[in-house]
Amino acid sequence: MAVEPLIELRNVNKHYGSVHVLQDISLTVGRGEVVVVIGPSGSGKSTLCRTINRLEPVESGTILLDGQPLPQEGRALARLRTEVGMVFQSFNLFAHKTVLANVSLAQVKVRKRGKEEADKRSRELLERVGLLAHAEKYPAQLSGGQQQRVAIARALAMDPKALLFDEPTSALDPEMINEVLEVMRQLARDGMTMVVVTHEMGFARYAANRVVFMADGRIVEDRTPEEFFTAPESERAKDFLSKILKH
């Protein structure tokens, strides 16, 4: 595929104590591509996602964002993080701020937008995720699915080049999963570059450009969803799919 690479990982390694959680990972995500990372728990997929904006530092290897190597701690890293939005499994909304303030805060503090401009942008984004009516509520007053959509709006408010999703629907009640996935599908259609760690096979199958299957800290398969789901090559992937697609 001749797409311009936006996120590149080259030979990335990381240990937690004696566990080698990322083993020589190399992965390229092109601009506008949606890459879904799946795999059994403990396979390193969340860690992989978190290394891309350096919430987890790596021990060796390089990570490039838009051609630039990921900086060490400090201002340069903070600046780079604004370019990569992140959506967490547990939403992580700021509990003491209203929905609107959650979306506006970093625009004002980091992007140095005026309060009015930031709030205007926040309202546009809240409308886009269907939550404008809840702008003045606190996170605890919203359902999980609504909170996660606010979190997506908050990440989008920085106008990032890419979005990382770390199991965005794993903490949700089944009936709320779809409202979050629908927002994500819309983002994918709009051409947002996305790395999505998920267990939602439906999303992987129909919204992803590529599926990356991880097991035991390695990338085992990296193929189109069609190929991966109909004809997985590795035994590990076959085994995984047989377990999750049964029910």
Add this chain to the structure above:
Amino acid sequence: MNVLTDNLSLYGKGLLGTVELTVYGSLLALALGFVMASFRVAPVGSLRVFGTAWVAVLRNTPLTLLFFAVLLGLPRFGVVLPFQLFAVLALGCYTSAFICEAIRSGINTVPTGQGEAARSLGMSFGQTLCGIVLPQAFRSVIPPIGSTLIALAKNSAIAGAFSVTELLGTYKTLNELGYSIIWSFVWIAVGYLIVTLTISALFNVLEKRWGVAR
């Protein structure tokens, strides 16, 4: 019973002394405690060590010993201040160690995910601490800080032994004047209750106002 009405101005001065020690001591303790708590969670190692040492030394020294150290020790190094100011210094520094630990436990109640979310939005350590973590930590530390300041008000009685005018010290004069020791102490106790119940009431208001919005 007439021990109060006869000596209203003496009691008044004592009460005022205790209130002054409490207010100034509290302000100093809150300011220092806040700074030390920030040090203890800072990404800079030397600041963390300083904050930890501060808490270890002050929290584990008996307050009376600290008073001796400040009132008798500092003048030897040429620091001569009014006794009341020395007393505020001793009380404030001592209590700041407890305030620091209360704030730090509050910081630990804020889910780390919110800090991660703030960092992933490009916010710096200072912005994350002041904008996200501390405002929420503040809510959960209102009750323990209230208790700590009540303890400070009562600890201020030690200053009386170092010739600082405060409530407990009035009993000496009253005793010399021949008043019933029991009633002297009853009214002193009432004086302390006025101070401590005011602090309780203030913190109840703070808690109602700020403590719930989660």
